[in-house]
Amino acid sequence: MNAMPIPEPPMEEGTQLPLDALSLIFAKVGVDVLMGAGLVCRFWLHAARVPDVWRTLHMEMEDNKALRSETTNILRALAKVAVNRSAGQLEAFAGYSFVNNDLLMHIAERSPSLKSLRLNNCWFITDDVFEKVIRNSHLSELRSLELVNINIGNKGLMALLDNAPHLDSLYLWNCFKIDDDNALREKCLRIKNLTLGWDPYDDDMFQEPDLLCLN
Template sequence: MRSSSSPPPPASRRGRARKAPAFHVSVFKHMELPCGRDWAELPADAISCILHRLDQTELLIGGVAAVCRSWRRAAREEPELWRRIDLRDFHHIPPFNWPVGLRSIMRAALRLSAGQCHTFFGEHLHDDHFVLLAEQAPLLKSLHLINCYCISDEGFANTIKKLSLLEELELSWCLNRTQVLELVAGACPGLKHFRLVNHWNFEPKDDRKARAIARMCGLRSLHIVNDKLDNEGLATILDSCHHLEYLNMRDYWNIKMDENLGAKLARINVDDYEYLLPSDPDSCCSSPFSSYDDYGDLSLSYYLGDDIDDMDEEHGRTIDIKSMCRYLS
């Protein structure tokens, strides 16, 4: 029995315990973490949450490989991390004055995906890179090729046949020739989304590209920028692609809207928003590594290669606090 002098217990508000205050993860930037913290003690789900916030290039050559064995194992043994592989702008990362080339990075990412990669973004690829992708990603459904002008027509023709499951394809500033579009139409019968972005096109009007796109009968969305498309070509596409729901066009000086074309477009969501180039300072496609100032210090950069577990274990137990805060931001 409680003594009469003891204070009464605090009254709970509506019978519920008060919740602990919640803080945004950014508060860790302003906290001094204990030196030598053993990051291997983090729960597996916390490690997985952190890794899912990083892109593949960050996972492969960032500080993840230097934290500890458990982090490296988590990055290697979870194919879900590698189902979407984005290697755009990877050449802009400062540590690439050390010998890890695009093929090595690409091979490592595809190996870690264990054949489950379904989305791939690539820039400045060559024929051998494209062949490697087709061999290691047989389930690929979404492919985005940007500035891949070194992929030859022959190399593309021999490889695109292996990617018959593609549902989404982007060809930006590369592979915009008529024969390439004809190959895509024949090799990818399930294509639903197609994006074609050209450089300034000074070639004479040619409706063969429109006829090639019209063969992609299952298209749901179509985005074309800066091509010699006219009323006749657009009408050909609309008459063949009966499932088309979204159309985005820009820089089409040959198209003159008339009653016939307007009737065909009535069933489609037409968008003509301003398309920003990656080099545009206002573009949302600017380099994702522009704010990674920590990469200026090469001591914070490691490669998640096959021999990474041979590194000095004492050095791999801890990670620089500044680099860790970057992961938590």
């Protein structure tokens, strides 16, 4: 027996926008919706739960004062809520230092449509778990990966290259555990846009690096 569709809540007094328009606005607002906009009324909460709102999730704290004021645990919880609300439709995620092994696994296991992943200064992510996440998840749609200051090495990177057949853009910066050897170069031949850069003397984590292209 097919489940009955859940009716939309009635528009409350003061609400002028239809659901589709409000959801489109929330999609532009992004994660800030979880920090108050969805609590205004039942209609807004319903709009904030539409999966289309969560196709893109950017949680890079240097660009968001509200995120910088939250604790690491709250940021992880907010990210999990957003991923769950996407109902498998998340296509792009960008996160900063709060992302750890558990959150990465949560994203990978629930985001079969993920095409772009950007992780910056995520020292809580370890190479063994990164490899496990890549091998055991369904990131076959991943097209672009950017890793900056991440503790992954050849093991995790090789797993990625073996399990992301559509990956065509790979940007690595200050991933010091990666050894640029012949086996890795051979695996990377199919990547159209591959860049590996490092600067052990650079203390400015936000500086745009000079990059060494591998192919």
